[in-house]
Amino acid sequence: QLQLQQSGPRLVKPSETLSLTCTISGGSFSTRDNHWGWIRQPPAQGVEWIGSIHYTGNTYYSPSLKSRVTISVDTSKNQFSLKLNSVTATDTAVYYCARRGAPGYSYDVWGQGTLVTVSS
């Protein structure tokens, strides 16, 4: 059974880089047609798609975050990662990793979520 386990700092200082990693177990990053994504949810607000990485390595980003976001993969560790630079308090949110795959290409498996607070 596919599971996603998130790790990374929960407190980041303003102007620094937020870094999170999602470790895949019970499956492989390289499984055909899978997209691996990051989604966030500010406190008491709706959900926002940040971006995703295809099993081919192609990346796709939200236009509003594109200048600050990098999603990458380490296939040797079966992990994919999020980096968001130059963070401000508005980046405080619960961050989730998730998998999109067939059928339907919706996010059917999610990580546990990580509340990242941007504060000095």
Add this chain to the structure above:
Amino acid sequence: DIQMTQSPSSVSASVGDRVTITCRASQGIRSWLAWYQQKPGKAPKLLIYAASNLQTGVPSRFSGSGSGTEFTLTISSLQPEDFATYYCQQVNSFPITFGQGTRLEIK
């Protein structure tokens, strides 16, 4: 970007009621729409994919319909565990976008 608009933003209902939530896309997305349920402190849970397909393990009282720009999620007979926030999401094209959410509350 494709904008997703849900209505209503919140709804109050009682156990046993039938509830319908609507989601409209700013442009056609064929059937590339999903519905999620989220409870406090939890990740969203996939209920419906490709507009009308029930995700494995989801109770049959949930159903989805629609194509193009207008979609609905129906809960045929509300159960206590259904009180939550519901989101629609389009996966037709990048960037992927979500609706703003519909909060389903107990009357």
